[in-house]
Amino acid sequence: MSKIEELVAKLCPNGVNFTRVGDIASVGTGSKDRKDAVLDGAYPFYVRSKEVLRINSYEFDEEAIVIPGEGGIGEIFHFVSGKYALHQRAYRISFKHKQLDSKFAYYCFSVSFKKFILSKAVSATVTSIRKPMITDFYIPVPPLKVQREIVKVLDTFIHLEIELQAELEARRRQYQYYRDALLSFDESTAQASKQASKQASKQASKYMVGDRR
Incomplete structure (x- = not known):
């Protein structure tokens, strides 16, 4: 059971109705192609990847979910709020x-x-989807107050997860820095030891030659 299913079950113990997406949402694709992207465009441009590009014109001004029509099916989801452009296969x-x-x-x-x-x-895999596959998906519709409470909980959870990942990455970099510094120190120490040993050998040779004389 997913976290959202657990929360729905907990907050709505008597169950909730499920509604077909096609009955409550507008579903469609964009008209843009990846070549329409510009580096510093004014608006976000959603294509068929996790990467969000930029563009200087927009097609929609709304809240929406964006998913790819090809590649990354069930793996890539964007939540959009505001003006944006959309790829023709998203x-x-x-x-x-x-x-x-x-x-x-x-x-x-x-x-x-x-x-x-x-x-x-x-x-076992799906490489592309069509509109009917989206419109026939059913989602639970608990009371609006419950939905917003669940969103609040999940937003907080995601935020904490991102913070934890950032902290782990910082610790990993810190460990790598000290490891490299230690290895560098060991190499320098070994080199200095070799040089000192050579110097001592030379000095000892001089004394031995002097004694023979």
Whole structure:
């Protein structure tokens, strides 16, 4: 059971209704191509990857979920709020239902859509999807107050997870720095020891020659 399913079950012990996405959302693709992107564009440009590009014109001004139509199916999800442009093989899902929080729907897609798509596939992987595969997906619709409480909990959880990952990365870099410094110190010490040994050998040879005389 996913975190969102646990929260829905906890906050709505009597169960909730599930609604077909096609009945409560506008689903469609964009018209742009990756070559339309510009480096410092004014608006975000969502393509078929986790990377968000930039562009100087927008197609939509809304809250929506963006997913790729090819590649990364069930792995890539973007939550959009505001003006943006969209690739011709990426899908936008914009909810118009007043009793559904778009961010809550985003979390539902993030945790359950891949499983749903795989259940409809004839193979173990899915490389592309079409509009009916999105519109036939069902999501739970608990009371709006419950949805927003769940979003608040999950947002906090994601924020803490990001902070933890950043701290672990900082610790890893710190460890690497001191490890490299220690190895460098050991190499320098070994080199100095070799030089001192050579110098001592030379000095000893001089004394031995002097004694023979």
